[in-house]
Amino acid sequence: MTDAAGNALAEKGLPEMKGWLLKWTNYIKGYQRRWFVLSKGVLSYYRNQSEINHTCRGTISLHGALIHTVDSCTFVISNGGTQTFHIKAGTEVERQSWVTALELAKVKAIRAIESEEEEEEETAQVVPSQEISSVVRDLTERLENMRTCYDLITKHGAALQRALNDLESNEEESLASRTKIVNERATLFRITSNAMINAGNDYLHSAEAQGHKWSKMLHHEREQRQKLEEIIEQMAKQQSQMEQAAVLVRQNKPVPPMVSSSTTMSLNAGGSSSNTALTSDDEVEFFDALEHALPGDGTFILKLNKRRSSSEDQFDGQTGSSSESDEQKRTIKTIQQVCLVSAPRVASGGGTYVDDEDDVDRAAQLENSESRVSSTRSNRPVKVRRQRVPDKPNYPLSLWSIMKNCIGKDLSKIPMPVNFNEPLSMLQRLVEDYEYSDILDQAANCKDACEQLAHVAAFTVSAYATTTNRTGKPFNPLLGETYECDRMDDFGWRCLAEQVSHHPPVAALHCESTKWVCWQEFSMTSKFRGKYVQINPLGGAYVHFPNSGNRYSWHKVTTTVNNIIVGRLWVDQHGEMEIIGSHASQGNKCILNFIPYSYFSREVQRSVKGVVMNQRNEVKWVIRGTWDAQIEIAPVLKTSGTPDSPTYTTGEYKVAWERRPAPADSDKYYNFTTLACQLNEEEEGVAPTDCRRRPDQRLMEQGNWDESNNEKLRLEEKQRTVRRQRESEAEHAASEGRPYPAYEPMWFKREKEEDSENFVHVYKNTYWEAKEAQDWSGCPDIY
Numbered sequence: 001m002t003d004a005a006g007n008a009l010a011e012k013g014l015p016e017m018k019g020w021l022l023k024w025t026n027y028i029k030g031y032q033r034r035w036f037v038l039s040k041g042v043l044s045y046y047r048n049q050s051e052i053n054h055t056c057r058g059t060i061s062l063h064g065a066l067i068h069t070v071d072s073c074t075f076v077i078s079n080g081g082t083q084t085f086h087i088k089a090g091t092e093v094e095r096q097s098w099v100t101a102l103e104l105a106k107v108k109a110i111r112a113i114e115s116e117e118e119e120e121e122e123t124a125q126v127v128p129s130q131e132i133s134s135v136v137r138d139l140t141e142r143l144e145n146m147r148t149c150y151d152l153i154t155k156h157g158a159a160l161q162r163a164l165n166d167l168e169s170n171e172e173e174s175l176a177s178r179t180k181i182v183n184e185r186a187t188l189f190r191i192t193s194n195a196m197i198n199a200g201n202d203y204l205h206s207a208e209a210q211g212h213k214w215s216k217m218l219h220h221e222r223e224q225r226q227k228l229e230e231i232i233e234q235m236a237k238q239q240s241q242m243e244q245a246a247v248l249v250r251q252n253k254p255v256p257p258m259v260s261s262s263t264t265m266s267l268n269a270g271g272s273s274s275n276t277a278l279t280s281d282d283e284v285e286f287f288d289a290l291e292h293a294l295p296g297d298g299t300f301i302l303k304l305n306k307r308r309s310s311s312e313d314q315f316d317g318q319t320g321s322s323s324e325s326d327e328q329k330r331t332i333k334t335i336q337q338v339c340l341v342s343a344p345r346v347a348s349g350g351g352t353y354v355d356d357e358d359d360v361d362r363a364a365q366l367e368n369s370e371s372r373v374s375s376t377r378s379n380r381p382v383k384v385r386r387q388r389v390p391d392k393p394n395y396p397l398s399l400w401s402i403m404k405n406c407i408g409k410d411l412s413k414i415p416m417p418v419n420f421n422e423p424l425s426m427l428q429r430l431v432e433d434y435e436y437s438d439i440l441d442q443a444a445n446c447k448d449a450c451e452q453l454a455h456v457a458a459f460t461v462s463a464y465a466t467t468t469n470r471t472g473k474p475f476n477p478l479l480g481e482t483y484e485c486d487r488m489d490d491f492g493w494r495c496l497a498e499q500v501s502h503h504p505p506v507a508a509l510h511c512e513s514t515k516w517v518c519w520q521e522f523s524m525t526s527k528f529r530g531k532y533v534q535i536n537p538l539g540g541a542y543v544h545f546p547n548s549g550n551r552y553s554w555h556k557v558t559t560t561v562n563n564i565i566v567g568r569l570w571v572d573q574h575g576e577m578e579i580i581g582s583h584a585s586q587g588n589k590c591i592l593n594f595i596p597y598s599y600f601s602r603e604v605q606r607s608v609k610g611v612v613m614n615q616r617n618e619v620k621w622v623i624r625g626t627w628d629a630q631i632e633i634a635p636v637l638k639t640s641g642t643p644d645s646p647t648y649t650t651g652e653y654k655v656a657w658e659r660r661p662a663p664a665d666s667d668k669y670y671n672f673t674t675l676a677c678q679l680n681e682e683e684e685g686v687a688p689t690d691c692r693r694r695p696d697q698r699l700m701e702q703g704n705w706d707e708s709n710n711e712k713l714r715l716e717e718k719q720r721t722v723r724r725q726r727e728s729e730a731e732h733a734a735s736e737g738r739p740y741p742a743y744e745p746m747w748f749k750r751e752k753e754e755d756s757e758n759f760v761h762v763y764k765n766t767y768w769e770a771k772e773a774q775d776w777s778g779c780p781d782i783y
């Protein structure tokens with residue numbers, strides 16, 4: 001937040017507070033005493049008071065912060081993703097007064113920012129204030145002149161009146177002198193009247209001139225804006241033509257097979273995903289390497305940037321504002337290592353993979369998605385589900401026309417009609433991550449933890465398959481909205497999701513099967529940059545295998561939606577994903593790189609490459625493929641070469657994930673998979689907050705977009721009213737020093753993760769029992 005905005009917030013009466021508190025640093029240093037300052041809607045801390053003016057050690061903006069009390073003296077504040085402070089106060093009273101002040105600051109910060117946004121919109125069309133004041137001054141002066149004239153006219157008018165009366169009645173003076181007085185006064189009256197007319201004309205002229213000037217300026221500005229819009233559109237069109245031309249050029253010159261089977265990988269895990277893009281340097285190196293080193297037998301090069309262990313920096317990747325983590329970042333060593341991975345044609349037979357008897361036959365699975373249904377899953381009969389949703393109606397509307405006034409904004413702040421939606425809520429969309437849950441079933445059977453991790457990697461990649469041609473925007477869930485998806489009968493898992501926070505919007509999800517449990521927290525930031533929207537997902541995803549006790553966590557990569565202005569919308573996935581083992585699989589990790597789409601690269605597009613490493617940082621498995629089609633994995637059989645430039649010889653690659661073909665005609669219904677079609681199918685007995693009951697979404701699915709748009713506005717307004725109510729209650733309570741209970745989700749509870757200072761929403765394990773009993777007491781009324 002800028003200083004100016006900060007000051008504006010301070011003026012709006014934000015609470016201020018400072019004092020010593022204990023802040024958790026890490027397991028070596030434990031709690032450390034820090035000087036905390038709450039000011040201008042931001043909580044900052046320093047080593048001591050003398051640092052205040054120069055060295056801030058970390059900050060959290062209260063707008064969108066989550067505040068939680070842990071025990072009588074401890075509380076945690078986080079911004080929902082990148083920053084978490086674990087804080088201990090001296091006494092319970094002290095803790096409460098901090099929590100109260102922070103809650104109050106949060107409410108005010110949200111309100112201040114919202115009203116700023118409104119003001120911004122209002123003032124956007126207004127002229128510079130200096131000009132206005134000079135115009136106003138000028139007009140006031142002229143008005144003042146008119147008033148003076150009026151006073152004089154009244155005065156002279158009265159005098160003339162008196163003189164006229166005297167003309168008739170006053171016999172004392174001669175008629176001649178009386179007439180003279182009348183004449184004199186009449187002249188004065190005429191003069192002042194003339195002056196009045198002149199002043200009036202002056203006023204009119206200058207008002208007219210100003211009005212003319214303003215309308216000319218307005219016209220000019222409008223023209224300018226239109227021109228800029230045209231230029232942007234033109235540029236977008238040219239770029240898309242160039243891109244198409246580039247593709248053609250590539251097709252005219254067929255790429256030699258040796259080159260196409262070779263790939264470069266840049267695993268520069270610098271923390272932020274933006275630096276994973278292939279630079280021209282990378283490409284130069286790539287072609288050099290080809291000439292000098294490649295035997296041309298399915299060999300590929302990995303470029304690894306070796307650095308400190310990833311678990312240490314897991315949570316400071318995007319902090320930016322904390323100088324403590326900046327210090328740490330500087331210590332990252334980036335030693336580059338070029339490794340050759342070669343796959344001999346002869347199968348190695350070195351794997352430890354065990355096939356499970358009740359695993360589904362892959363080939364059959366591909367032919368018919370229905371054959372995924374396995375009778376051994378549960379003793380319940382398999383439910384008959386619908387195979388498709390109604391076709392998407394064709395009501396054309398230009399996306400650019402809606403979005404062009406919102407460049408730079410967060411996607412969630414752009415009011416969009418349902419015309420650009422798909423008939424699913426984000427909660428349902430997240431459940432599609434489990435479309436290829438059979439990979440997890442296989443992973444659960446792996447005896448070797450590194451091999452298991454390679455399968456988990458294939459699973460995380462499979463979640464992106466649906467994004468290839470799905471460009472509809474899922475509905476933003478309302479606070480308290482839930483979604484249950486019970487696929488025990490056919491896929492062997494059931495899942496519950498809930499929108500657990502509104503500021504920032506966070507969804508929590510829990511999915512259980514007999515062999516694994518998955519959970520995730522999902523939130524995102526997004527920026528609309530004109531030609532494209534970039535989406536940065538926040539929150540962790542986890543899988544736990546109860547049999548082995550192995551657990552893995554990862555973060556999602558960046559999604560970009562391109563061609564907002566012109567052409568077909570298309571989605572790209574890019575960035576680095578680290579899958580980190582914990583508990584029984586502590587120390588193992590997998591690094592996956594989603595390589596950004598490039599029209600000027602000769603490589604396979606949408607490719608994903610990675611390696612699995614064991615506790616000793618030895619590369620054990622290699623992963624390759626694309627996120628829209630398939631992932632192959634191979635074990636490393638032999639490591640040779642020098643430590644700085646090792647060569648890994650791999651065994652045969654096996655397919656760990658292959659995408660199922662899209663159902664016929666799915667292009668008519670939002671490019672949904674069969675699973676996607678079934679997500680919003682009406683079902684008896686689900687919670688009253690379940691997305692399936694959301695009226696706007698249902699209307700949209702049925703093609704009644706006008707009614708759906710109306711309902712959407714109504715629901716959003718209803719949610720806003722409830723939120724305002726809560727905010728004013730919180731404020732009231734805070735001003736009286738009373739604690740005000742934070743919003744509590746229905747089916748999840750925020751808890752500290754074991755072995756970390758992170759907080760996650762943990763499933764309370766009460767949903768399915770409540771469903772059994774049809775006891776929905778406590779569910780909010782959100783529709």
Ligand SMILES: CC(C)CCC[C@@H](C)[C@H]1CC[C@H]2[C@@H]3CC=C4C[C@@H](O)CC[C@]4(C)[C@H]3CC[C@]12C
Nearest residue numbers: 420429433463467470471472473474535537561
């Ligand atoms: C209409 C335009 C302007 C915007 C449309 C944006 C849509 C296509 C974007 C917005 C948020 C995106 C989602 C963000 C996060 C995830 C989780 C991941 O595990 C699978 C992909 C998935 C589910 C993305 C799919 C594409 C997505 C739904």
